[in-house]
Amino acid sequence: MATKPTACLALADGTVFYGRGFGATGEVVAELVFNTAMTGYQEIMTDPSYASQIVTFTFPHIGNTGVTPEDDEAQDPMASGIVVRWDPTEPSNWRATAELTDWMARRGRIGIGGVDTRRLTRAIRQQGAPHVVLAHDPDGNFDIESLVAKARDWTGLVGLDLARDVSCAQSYRWDEGAWDWAKGFGRVTEDRPFKVVALDYGAKRNILRSLVTYGAEVTVLPATATAEEVMAHEPEGVFLSNGPGDPAATGEYAVPMIRDLLDRDMPIFGICLGHQMLALALGARTVKMGHGHHGANHPVRDVETGKVEITSMNHGFAVDSQSLPQGVIETHVSLFDGSNCGIRMADRPVFSVQHHPEAAPGPQDSLYLFERFAESMRARR
């Protein structure tokens, strides 16, 4: 590198990558993952499931369409930082309202550009989501030994409950409606909308929009809401959102709450963290994966129809399909590694998937799951 590096990424094993810093200055410790999606960097960065993770984009050009509030999946970027091949350039897109670098600086998120992301991605594959420190100092002063030590000392995501931290503080009605681009595409209009309570463990906005698109009116409740608080809204169905951290660490509040809902025979639809917590509530186990899934082109097979859907994925934990109890059927599997991607109860409208069917941005192969949820509520009427 011709100029003095202004950022560095120190891996716990002592490997260091240097580059040019952008966005906020300072340092952050996190788990490092890579995402293979070619579009949607803003949606990825604002997906609350990325809390305490730094995302390496394998796609080299990040930032060239800028950012727009319409593409925020949450208030702020949730990923702790990003690693990119090329430095972000001036945006060129009619929707852009700001530059990625300024947006990140304002929101306290660090970026590093000019990194050999192919080499780094290989390191992530070999090490399996290493712990790292990302540091940005315009003067380029780095105490590498101490950064590596911080990465090594960090205890990581296993056992870490983050859903509580990113959840909304208070319940609210989702009044931003359906997808504005849907205009009839797949849109369900019910005479009387389905009353859905969505538990916010780190929900993406497009999930709430998708629920509305498929006929629901949505009340969002904080992660720690009890089953009584959920039932007070007289829901016809309950949605369990995606979210960050270790699903097993939500055993004190979310898992017992879901068990309580199961006893009340409520239609339930869960995705990602919600899927993992539902599986735990049903008596299954979750495990930390050697290689997590982060991308927008992951093939998943619907075991019951044989159909393959291309999905958006973002998870580092998985449901152990060997641990599924009787009466719980595996409905979807990953064609990358055979890991579990979906379950349903044999005799009740209770189901969940590991991938992100709301897929912001795309692909939209799995949107039928929102329709399935609507159908289960319709059948109860």
Ligand SMILES: NC(=O)CC[C@H](N)C(=O)O
């Ligand atoms: N996207 C998600 O909801 C992720 C779930 C969980 N935090 C995991 O890493 O597996």
